Amino acid sequence: MHTDRTDRRGHRPGRGAGIPERADDARWRDAPWNGGHRGEGAGRRDGNGWHRGEPDGGRDGDRRGERGGERDGEWDGEWDKVTGRARFAAEYSPRAALAYAVPVQATIARGEVRNVDSETILTLPGMLAVLWHGNAPGLGVPEDSGLALFQSPKVAYRGQFVAAVVAETLETAYEAAARVRVDYAAEPHDVVLRADHPRAYRAWEDAPGEDGREAVERALREARVSLDLTYTTPAYHHNPLEPHSTVAVWEDQGLVIYDSCPGAAAVRDTLAELFTLPPSLVRVITPDAGVGYGGAATTRPQTVLAAIAAQVTGRPVQVTLTRRQMFAVTGYRTPLVQRVRLGADGRGRLVALGHDVVEQTSTTADPAAGPGAAGGPGRPVCEVLYDVPLRHRTHTVVPLDVPAPSWSRTQGDLPGVFALESAIDELAAACGLDPIELRLRNLPEADRPGSAAAGLAACLRAGAERFGWAGRDPAPGVRRDGRWLVGTGVAAAAYPVAQSPAEATVRLDADGRFRVRLAAPRMRPEERAALTTIAAVVLGVTPERVEIELGGEGGAAAGPPAPAAAGGDEPEDVVRWGMPVVRACEALAAMLGEREAHPGVPLEARARADAPDGGHAFGAQFAEARVNLDTGEVRVPRLLGVFTAGSAADADALRARFTGAMTLGLSMTLCEEGELDERWGGFLNQDLSHYLLATFADAPDVAALLLPGDGPAPDPAEADRLTGLGTSGTAAAIANAVHHATGIRVRDLPIRLDALVGRLPTG
Amino acid sequence: MRPFDYERPWNIDAALAAVRDTPGAMYLGGGTNLIDLMRLGVLAPELLVDVSRLPFDRVEETGDGGLVIGAAVRSADLASHLGVRRRYPVLAQAALSVGSAQIRNMGTVAGNLLQRTRCAYFTDVTKPCNKREPGSGCPAVDGVHRNLAVVGYSPSCVATHPSDLAVAFAALDAVVRIEGATGPRRVPITAFYRDPGDDPRQDTVLEHADLITGIEVPPAGAAAHSAYRKVCDRTSFAFAVVSVAVVLEVTAGAVRDCRIALGGVAPKPWRAERAEEVLYGADATEENFARAARTEPAGARPLRDNGYKVPLVRNLLTRTLIDLAKKGA
Numbered sequence A: 001m002h003t004d005r006t007d008r009r010g011h012r013p014g015r016g017a018g019i020p021e022r023a024d025d026a027r028w029r030d031a032p033w034n035g036g037h038r039g040e041g042a043g044r045r046d047g048n049g050w051h052r053g054e055p056d057g058g059r060d061g062d063r064r065g066e067r068g069g070e071r072d073g074e075w076d077g078e079w080d081k082v083t084g085r086a087r088f089a090a091e092y093s094p095r096a097a098l099a100y101a102v103p104v105q106a107t108i109a110r111g112e113v114r115n116v117d118s119e120t121i122l123t124l125p126g127m128l129a130v131l132w133h134g135n136a137p138g139l140g141v142p143e144d145s146g147l148a149l150f151q152s153p154k155v156a157y158r159g160q161f162v163a164a165v166v167a168e169t170l171e172t173a174y175e176a177a178a179r180v181r182v183d184y185a186a187e188p189h190d191v192v193l194r195a196d197h198p199r200a201y202r203a204w205e206d207a208p209g210e211d212g213r214e215a216v217e218r219a220l221r222e223a224r225v226s227l228d229l230t231y232t233t234p235a236y237h238h239n240p241l242e243p244h245s246t247v248a249v250w251e252d253q254g255l256v257i258y259d260s261c262p263g264a265a266a267v268r269d270t271l272a273e274l275f276t277l278p279p280s281l282v283r284v285i286t287p288d289a290g291v292g293y294g295g296a297a298t299t300r301p302q303t304v305l306a307a308i309a310a311q312v313t314g315r316p317v318q319v320t321l322t323r324r325q326m327f328a329v330t331g332y333r334t335p336l337v338q339r340v341r342l343g344a345d346g347r348g349r350l351v352a353l354g355h356d357v358v359e360q361t362s363t364t365a366d367p368a369a370g371p372g373a374a375g376g377p378g379r380p381v382c383e384v385l386y387d388v389p390l391r392h393r394t395h396t397v398v399p400l401d402v403p404a405p406s407w408s409r410t411q412g413d414l415p416g417v418f419a420l421e422s423a424i425d426e427l428a429a430a431c432g433l434d435p436i437e438l439r440l441r442n443l444p445e446a447d448r449p450g451s452a453a454a455g456l457a458a459c460l461r462a463g464a465e466r467f468g469w470a471g472r473d474p475a476p477g478v479r480r481d482g483r484w485l486v487g488t489g490v491a492a493a494a495y496p497v498a499q500s501p502a503e504a505t506v507r508l509d510a511d512g513r514f515r516v517r518l519a520a521p522r523m524r525p526e527e528r529a530a531l532t533t534i535a536a537v538v539l540g541v542t543p544e545r546v547e548i549e550l551g552g553e554g555g556a557a558a559g560p561p562a563p564a565a566a567g568g569d570e571p572e573d574v575v576r577w578g579m580p581v582v583r584a585c586e587a588l589a590a591m592l593g594e595r596e597a598h599p600g601v602p603l604e605a606r607a608r609a610d611a612p613d614g615g616h617a618f619g620a621q622f623a624e625a626r627v628n629l630d631t632g633e634v635r636v637p638r639l640l641g642v643f644t645a646g647s648a649a650d651a652d653a654l655r656a657r658f659t660g661a662m663t664l665g666l667s668m669t670l671c672e673e674g675e676l677d678e679r680w681g682g683f684l685n686q687d688l689s690h691y692l693l694a695t696f697a698d699a700p701d702v703a704a705l706l707l708p709g710d711g712p713a714p715d716p717a718e719a720d721r722l723t724g725l726g727t728s729g730t731a732a733a734i735a736n737a738v739h740h741a742t743g744i745r746v747r748d749l750p751i752r753l754d755a756l757v758g759r760l761p762t763g
Numbered sequence B: 001m002r003p004f005d006y007e008r009p010w011n012i013d014a015a016l017a018a019v020r021d022t023p024g025a026m027y028l029g030g031g032t033n034l035i036d037l038m039r040l041g042v043l044a045p046e047l048l049v050d051v052s053r054l055p056f057d058r059v060e061e062t063g064d065g066g067l068v069i070g071a072a073v074r075s076a077d078l079a080s081h082l083g084v085r086r087r088y089p090v091l092a093q094a095a096l097s098v099g100s101a102q103i104r105n106m107g108t109v110a111g112n113l114l115q116r117t118r119c120a121y122f123t124d125v126t127k128p129c130n131k132r133e134p135g136s137g138c139p140a141v142d143g144v145h146r147n148l149a150v151v152g153y154s155p156s157c158v159a160t161h162p163s164d165l166a167v168a169f170a171a172l173d174a175v176v177r178i179e180g181a182t183g184p185r186r187v188p189i190t191a192f193y194r195d196p197g198d199d200p201r202q203d204t205v206l207e208h209a210d211l212i213t214g215i216e217v218p219p220a221g222a223a224a225h226s227a228y229r230k231v232c233d234r235t236s237f238a239f240a241v242v243s244v245a246v247v248l249e250v251t252a253g254a255v256r257d258c259r260i261a262l263g264g265v266a267p268k269p270w271r272a273e274r275a276e277e278v279l280y281g282a283d284a285t286e287e288n289f290a291r292a293a294r295t296e297p298a299g300a301r302p303l304r305d306n307g308y309k310v311p312l313v314r315n316l317l318t319r320t321l322i323d324l325a326k327k328g329a
């Protein structure tokens, strides 16, 4: 018998024989996944401590100079993520040997931690510490009490970090975390969102009393056509590719944090408050971001955990969350119950609109803060689309034993538009009007500020033309192609556009290169690449001649602590630079013509943009849906979005963002759902095999058409906002198309086959 | 995840011996299911014995026109094998429907038959589950069970078996070849999976150290047509919500042979014997197909949230029979 035992060097641990320390065990030390190359002198770090993402490590350093510092003019940042060259927070390896912390998550949804058995765990080899409220250092109370790790025995939701282990290796830490015994005093929990929940409180009501609610209700009663409809959307989870991660190092001068959160300034301030340090002693370095939007725009518990663990052990500590851990602690969009009431006259003109929104929050949230986190679906975005004489909106919040929601992909406008634009489609059917015609009849006056009139009408008309809307038979459930029912749907989209103050300077240097300087602390590679392209297009030169320079003195990593001062604290501080770049480049381009007239004058132009209330950008989305007669499977072979994108310089990049955003919208319409586990609290489907996202095959033909317009346009570099506009309306367009195909109205997302099968004609 | 040992024996005897001698040992195929479960803490084998490169990695012709599919054949190779595609479309289609290209390149046929349920409680070690810890309870019965069984389950476990290949093999009357402590044996796929009963731990009749070496597929009837149809919650790269595997032979307008297996409805591939009975000798008409489909899944008792699977699988079966009969005509 021949058995290959080459992999069995070192001692062989029996089952339950404890955890071998990596240092003693050659199998572990040498394994590539165990960081055999980590640590001092391993030769696989560059000068700044970044692991090489590629075999020929030297090349990178030669070409790019210091990580995070200024680039030497190349503009290939946009490829870094697909070539593996991008560096993420977890890849930072400090000079002192790194230790690893792994959180222990609550297995009850409400109650208290009585005790954590740290003694037994600490005897395992390779263990450095077990942290819990019984032994953790005290923290200053942060604004978000979810970040006050291990400060009290209270458990507010399942999955909350109640303890953590710190160990020499990641594997040891995982295994030890799995073995930590936490003794709880559990209390009955309540995790189910209901509109009539006894703990529900009214966060706001926009028009109470006689002129508001009562007038609306009277009008609805008396309206020729009156609809009262309820729509629900489930919890949505971010699921970015990069898991949230942090490396924390305490140095003589203070705390240094490498973090996946792009909002460096926000992280800095939160940590300063928690560890009662002056902000100048907290240095936050946010390398390439593989995560963003609501999930990572604010400080998350893993950052705090890394800092505490580093403080307690005196070692640099890395925390990288697993996919499963992220479902509880990195935020999610609240599930929503939305009641929409519409009243219209005989010609399809809206006379009254009621929109009542119910969302959940955590019991630890401050009621005074209002429903801000998820951005209420009743936000004015739903108002700007149509002119309705009487409106009444309420927003109700139900505190439950759940993690605190955050905004997700976009603010609440997204589900808000789903409900409103589904209801508008239902109204069109009730009035016997084409849904585009009904929308056109209800556009606000063109001269009202922020009016949808021109933009929305243009999007609807252009989309109808491109999509082939003309001659559409309004009858639902009558078109067949083989075993598929076919239908089309439309929905309007709107998203607020705001420009935070930002300034750009562009300079033509003697070497013939254009240098664009931004007071931005740091930037995602794709943002940088997009801005390079934008500048090049406006200047009329090749992108190779354009360089983007960040920060005051070099980039964030190389710069002094907290260079973010210039960038402000908003999480979107890295994505708001498009407009000033466009304006500055336009100015410089104009000056270029004068150069010959005034030789020797240095060419430099500066521009500032600031429009806190920029109105709204508009769009219209069109979907074709096919529903299988036998199985109820829904396919969306075609999705078209038309957007008022203004004078976007980099139309390709912009279109790519819109189609990406529309694909996200499709994903949330057809696939995504955070499944609440009523009995145990928390979410059950905590991985990508159970939490389904759309695949390529689900989105075969997603197209975006950009309309030049004079209305306010989204900043070309504002990825977050564009996602907001691009996802807004997708869900309703698809739901409306499903109705047109089948005659079945699905008001609860996601639209899956179980909502349809058995209700379709079988012949 | 706990430390474990890894061995790669070069022949079957060495593999058998390695697992037999270590109670905590498990065979390793492509690892697409086992490694995941180890990461999640659901399984903690002490020793992995890699059998993915043992010499049963081919599809072989038997003299009588059947096939023996080696245990270590990857799903991708099964899906593209010419003989399989020509004579057993049902099997090629099932193999092609597995996961993604990456999963098909890694996952082996034996591993596919032995993969564990996708019940989300099973993979969440912070919650009870009788399949993981007998006697701890089954939270799925009143919990999240939209995708679980409608038939053949027990109160102790309502999980489904997620394999696509097993459903196709069941319709083909395939036989599993096993090497064990007491020598080789052959078990029909229809007798391979256990009913959950009071102890749902073991999905199959395999004992410790039993090694699957291959799957025998009997010769295909000359006039038979076959198809695998899988319905998922998204267009690709997902487990079946339900699936059907059908082998149908129609001669002179009448059903001469008919074998049907249903996936996603039970803890095992569900052989639709009732429907088969209705169809044997019957005229191959749409009415008869629908009538047969309505008898299945025989004895179905859907849970609170999965009643939709019953019309779904009936419709899917009816349509698959109609389409296959048209091919034969």
Ligand SMILES: Cc1cc2nc3c(=O)[nH]c(=O)nc-3n(C[C@H](O)[C@H](O)[C@H](O)COP(=O)(O)OP(=O)(O)OC[C@H]3O[C@@H](n4cnc5c(N)ncnc54)[C@H](O)[C@@H]3O)c2cc1C
Pocket: A689, B026, B027, B028, B029, B030, B031, B032, B033, B034, B035, B036, B051, B071, B072, B075, B097, B098, B099, B100, B103, B106, B107, B108, B109, B110, B111, B112, B113, B114, B115, B162, B163, B164, B165, B210, B211, B212, B213, B237, B238, B239, B240
């Ligand atoms: C993302 C994802 C999607 C998937 N989608 C699908 C899908 O759509 N349809 C589907 O059917 N499957 C799907 N799978 C499951 C996957 O196809 C199967 O897990 C795969 O075929 C298993 O094969 P493997 O070789 O990787 O098994 P392993 O993970 O190596 O092993 C699985 C089990 O089989 C045992 N085993 C392996 N070989 C032998 C042998 N020769 N004798 C005895 N025991 C053995 C192992 O001990 C283990 O218990 C998916 C898996 C993933 C991760």
Ligand code: SF4
Pocket: B117, B119, B120, B121, B122, B128, B129, B130, B131, B132, B137, B138, B139, B140, B141, B148, B156, B157, B158, B159, B200
């Ligand atoms: S259905 Fe089976 S696998 Fe799922 S929880 Fe119940 S016992 Fe466990």
